[in-house]
Amino acid sequence: MRMTVIGSGYLGATHAACMAELGHEVVGVDTDPAKVEALSAGRAPFFEPDLEPLLRKHTETGRLRFTTSLAEAARGAAVHFVCVGTPQQPGRPAADTSAVEAVVEELAPLLAPGAVVVGKSTVPVGLAAALRRTVLAGGAEGADLAWNPEFLREGYAVEDTLRPDRIVVGADRPETVEVVRAVYADAVSRGTPFLTVGLETAELVKVAANSFLATKISFINAMAEFCEATGADVVDLAHAVGYDDRIGHRFLKAGLGFGGGCLPKDIRAFQARASELGLGRSVGFLGEVDEINTRRREKTVDLAHEILGGRVSGRRVAVLGAAFKPDSDDVRDSPALDVADQLYLRGAEVTVYDPEARETARRHSPRLSYADSLAAAVEAADLVLLLTEWAEFVAMDPAAVGDRVAHRAILDARNVLDPRAWQEAGWTYRGLGRG
Structure with a gap:
């Protein structure tokens, strides 16, 4: 499956490499040119056990590549994982969701018919519904949004992505759920619980x-x-x-x-x-x-x-x-x-x-x-x-x-x-x- 992974921090870089390991064609997107250059060369910009071998393996084969251009990456992709950060707001306890909102806003008009945007960032309850409205307003026939929270432990992120203890998918349409199920077909076939909510x-x-x-x-x-x-x-x-x-x-x-x-x-x-x-x-x-x-x-x-x-x-x-x-x-x-x-x-x-x-x-x-x-x-x-x-x-x-x-x-x-x-x-x- 052709997909993008938007954001190349701890979550995004690991998710991109692991999706390539599962056989998908992956384009990682990040606004930081230096990070994109490092990842394209198979180097992780942070320490995470077992990640760099996967990056090298799949950037060398061409199954995984990175770019700063969301428009280029989105072309023809069936699934778009949103993995940007939601840090604490300066001086306030609330999460800063501006990066997530900006990505979905930019992505919506670029979607191919039937494409699914899959949020993995941790967001306050209620935001996904608003982001889904943005996706639907983008005009791509059959496009939709699902939410698929991550449960990664730093130090075990590769293992947790390839062999998760559960997969949770939030979506309004059954056909959207099936697209996400296909992404994780390997884990599902091994008996990983797949929860639809x-x-x-x-x-x-x-x-x-x-x-x-x-x-x-x-x-x-x-x-x-x-x-x-x-x-x-x-x-x-x-x-x-x-x-x-x-x-x-x-x-x-x-x-x-x-x-x-x-x-x-x-x-x-x-x-x-x-x-x-x-x-x-x-x-x-x-x-x-x-x-x-x-x-x-x-x-x-x-x-x-x-x-x-x-x-x-x-x-x-x-x-x-x-x-x-x-x-x-x-x-x-x-x-x-x-x-x-x-x-x-x-x-x-x-x-x-x-x-x-x-x-x-x-x-x-x-x-x-x-x-x-x-x-x-x-x-x-x-x-x-x-x-x-x-x-x-x-x-x-x-x-x-x-x-x-x-x-x-x-x-x-x-x-x-x-x-x-x-x-x-x-x-x-x-x-x-x-x-």
């Missing part, structure tokens, strides 16, 4: 799922606050609670909290849209979810201050991790980088090391110092902070790291290290919610 439900699925996950994370972090006050251990608590199969262990992991380009802005945009609809009280708890998440960052900074004996200024602090999660170079709303910045503002000499996010972090926080290796980051450190749970950090040898630091003190803000092993190696070990 209304446009409004499709819009809500992503924000509802992210709100639930954020709530679960903040719940266990609220329990961490109780553990810190009472001497209980939140890791043991979560382990015991998670055996209830109604709850489960996934996302029940206390630590520094969530970040990135989805969960924080999605729960804020959900609250903003609820308020517009007069339903603010229905999701009012999400405000506390967000607040708990923010408090974990403040707690980490305060605990670092305590470990350093109440004097941060001039002390050398090694920060391990800058990305908001491992296997990504995304530093949007990163808890790790936020903590590093706060310690810098308190006067600490902060050195950050991240296996993949050094350059994105440097662009975001140029005032911090950055190391090219774990060994260089911890050299002569008074305190080591583990803030992103990269495998390299989880596997650290406490004795080897101890030979490089000035003081054997570590704050494990992700609760991924073995406290006993580090304590036996002479370290002062602290974790969040561990008494």
Whole structure:
């Protein structure tokens, strides 16, 4: 099937490469010429495991190409995936949907008869219906719009696209649903659940799922606050609670909290849209979810201050991790980088090391110092902070790291290290919610 994928960020570039892998003829569209040039050469402008091999494979065969011209890309295409960003508006919690609206406005008069526009961007409920009216007004006979929310996890985006756990399609016409079903025929043939819903439900699925996950994370972090006050251990608590199969262990992991380009802005945009609809009280708890998440960052900074004996200024602090999660170079709303910045503002000499996010972090926080290796980051450190749970950090040898630091003190803000092993190696070990 001939298709376009409009937007070449984390979602769009991955979706384009994976659609080519599924056998479709794909043209990716982006307004950034430098990004288009990199993608055309098979280079991803960000780190995502397994993505670059797919880009190289399909740009070399010609099944996948990129352009800045939407008019050129749209010519003869049967399906158009809209994958542009909907960031949080500056100074407001609501989502900025201007890019999505602009794309559909430009695309509508370019559609071929029977073409389907498929929205994947996360948008506030109600927008898809308005965008569908724009598509229908474009004049192409039989053209329509569907909504197909994405459920990608950064670090696993390729796997999640090629082998999704479910496919949700919101559409008003059965024939539109069948076009989208044909796009995902490979996954459907392997038994992936294919759910057909209304446009409004499709819009809500992503924000509802992210709100639930954020709530679960903040719940266990609220329990961490109780553990810190009472001497209980939140890791043991979560382990015991998670055996209830109604709850489960996934996302029940206390630590520094969530970040990135989805969960924080999605729960804020959900609250903003609820308020517009007069339903603010229905999701009012999400405000506390967000607040708990923010408090974990403040707690980490305060605990670092305590470990350093109440004097941060001039002390050398090694920060391990800058990305908001491992296997990504995304530093949007990163808890790790936020903590590093706060310690810098308190006067600490902060050195950050991240296996993949050094350059994105440097662009975001140029005032911090950055190391090219774990060994260089911890050299002569008074305190080591583990803030992103990269495998390299989880596997650290406490004795080897101890030979490089000035003081054997570590704050494990992700609760991924073995406290006993580090304590036996002479370290002062602290974790969040561990008494």
